[in-house]
Amino acid sequence: MKTPLKPSARQIQALAPRYMQAFRCVGSDCVETCCGSWNIAIDERTYQRYQTIRIEPLAGMLRQHVQRHADPAASHGAFASISLKMDEPCPMLDADQLCSIQKTLGAEALSGTCNDYPRVFVHDGLRLGLCASLSCPEAARLALSDAAALDMSELSLEFNPELAPALHRRRDPLSSAEEPDLVRRHAPVLASVMDALLRLEHLSAEQALVYGGLLWRRVAALGEAAGDASREASGEAPGTPSEAQLEQVLDQFLRPDTLSRAADLVQGLPVPKEAQFSLLLGASQRFMREHGGRASFRALMDEVSQGLLLGQPLAVCLARYQEAESQVLRPFLAQHPHLLKNYTLNALQAAVFPRRGTAELQAEYMDLAVRVALIRFYLVGLAALRGPAFGTDDVVRAVYGVARNIEHNRRFMPGVMQQLQEQGALRLEVLATLLL
Ligand code: SF4
Known part of the structure; x- marks a missing residue:
């Protein structure tokens, strides 16, 4: 199950489609959870933190399932990852389909991939924007079920600089006079x-x-x-x-x-x-x-x-x-x-x-x-x-x-x-x- 964005030091504004105001992960009610059938990228900071965990059984699960990549460039830039098999759920999920990392250590311990998905943070060169990947069934439902769902509005986000999300970015046109x-x-x-x-x-x-x-x-x-x-x-x-x-x-x-x-x-x-x-x-x-x-x-x-x-x-x-x-x-x-x-x-x-x-x-x-x-x-x-x-x-x-x-x-x-x-x-x- 995914949580809302974390408590943070400050608020930032983003331009977002209206459906993002209503989006909440529906967790174990999801018809096709995102915690399965793909590789979950683990950033270096999160990987190093996992190395310090001594709480069992979580520590053993992390040792078993989080694999560091010798060459991140060959792994699409991922420092490490949790490899999931096709059509099998994430091995970190417990019997109630809840994430063991989040349950034991809190949402702050999630990798950027787990924390952000399905949110997509964008910067169009002028300002920050936010939308969702419609590969999430709940985001797709909200984005498609309402004719006004893609009307744009300001959304206030809680922002923790330590957990800055990956940004899909276009070059800043204001600094490209010589472009x-x-x-x-x-x-x-x-x-x-x-x-x-x-x-x-x-x-x-x-x-x-x-x-x-x-x-x-x-x-x-x-x-x-x-x-x-x-x-x-x-x-x-x-x-x-x-x-x-x-x-x-x-x-x-x-x-x-x-x-x-x-x-x-x-x-x-x-x-x-x-x-x-x-x-x-x-x-x-x-x-x-x-x-x-x-x-x-x-x-x-x-x-x-x-x-x-x-x-x-x-x-x-x-x-x-x-x-x-x-x-x-x-x-x-x-x-x-x-x-x-x-x-x-x-x-x-x-x-x-x-x-x-x-x-x-x-x-x-x-x-x-x-x-x-x-x-x-x-x-x-x-x-x-x-x-x-x-x-x-x-x-x-x-x-x-x-x-x-x-x-x-x-x-x-x-x-x-x-x-x-x-x-x-x-x-x-x-x-x-x-x-x-
Ligand atoms: S796919 Fe969407 S609704 Fe389903 S578990 Fe993931 S974030 Fe939650």
């Missing part, structure tokens, strides 16, 4: 553009993502064009696009008259459904074949398979897919547009998009958009299985199931992205095919 990269220079503005597109009432999450994709493709092309022009002219260092060029692109995409036609423009893009079906199914099946997946994800995939009649001829599966999408999922999402919007807004905040520079803009965006495409694909499968009984609980389950496999399995997204790359689908031009 040569256009996207890094204006990252907060570009982030607010994407946020605003997703909040437009007349665009669905999928339409906003595709429209955003067209916009980011133009912004990325500014960098490529500047580099080419410069190389041609001087044969030396590449040039950088100017503010005026960026302003022109933003103006073109964000003018009220263009925005009012955005849904029609996006819906006019060709969407070969067979390609969508094959790309997303192929990527998922390859991951399952090569890496398995957690029990909850395998259960989700089983239901998707049943819903889509996988195993029958492709034409049968495809017809079933298209019928479930048009008859069940689309009408449902039209009535509950906030579901995919809230997931996406949360993912953008957690990733601090755009975090890197012009050259990485497309890949960063595709990583987010492909997650939404996968979730939507599984939703079609669940919609096919449930029919009219399909509901918000199915969306919550698909979201935390996918988020948990992506965020807790470092091989999931690279595997999916590689599969899409091999099929030439990892380009902003094909976003419509994946999402609409």
Whole structure:
């Protein structure tokens, strides 16, 4: 069971989605506790403290289960870790599913990973923010069940400097007057553009993502064009696009008259459904074949398979897919547009998009958009299985199931992205095919 943030020396303010005010770990009532099936990183300070513990049986459990890494760099930076087996709970949990470390020593003795999860602390270069990883079922439920859950507000946090959380950080634009990269220079503005597109009432999450994709493709092309022009002219260092060029692109995409036609423009893009079906199914099946997946994800995939009649001829599966999408999922999402919007807004905040520079803009965006495409694909499968009984609980389950496999399995997204790359689908031009 997780505790609220600890008593601390001072209060700090963070910008957080509204659902964070209500979030509390539900502990042993959790449908899929976070204390299982992944490696829990232990920082050096916490590891050294565990070495001094003499209280049994805790001391023996710590000796047995906390392993120091000879080379932290080879262990994703973790100084030590508690290794958990797939689908088995954390060995530090007692018979009541309560953490022995926390019970014996207090919450102060938890590692940063255990203490922070599912909270994600971000800094967008201007200020501190907080959201949650939606791989936590309770956070996903709160973030998706209320249309206003992603409205932003100030949240007062208790802050203990000794337990400073890991921060997902974007470079500070105020100290980057000499920043040569256009996207890094204006990252907060570009982030607010994407946020605003997703909040437009007349665009669905999928339409906003595709429209955003067209916009980011133009912004990325500014960098490529500047580099080419410069190389041609001087044969030396590449040039950088100017503010005026960026302003022109933003103006073109964000003018009220263009925005009012955005849904029609996006819906006019060709969407070969067979390609969508094959790309997303192929990527998922390859991951399952090569890496398995957690029990909850395998259960989700089983239901998707049943819903889509996988195993029958492709034409049968495809017809079933298209019928479930048009008859069940689309009408449902039209009535509950906030579901995919809230997931996406949360993912953008957690990733601090755009975090890197012009050259990485497309890949960063595709990583987010492909997650939404996968979730939507599984939703079609669940919609096919449930029919009219399909509901918000199915969306919550698909979201935390996918988020948990992506965020807790470092091989999931690279595997999916590689599969899409091999099929030439990892380009902003094909976003419509994946999402609409
Ligand atoms: S997944 Fe969320 S609700 Fe469940 S035990 Fe972990 S923090 Fe608590």
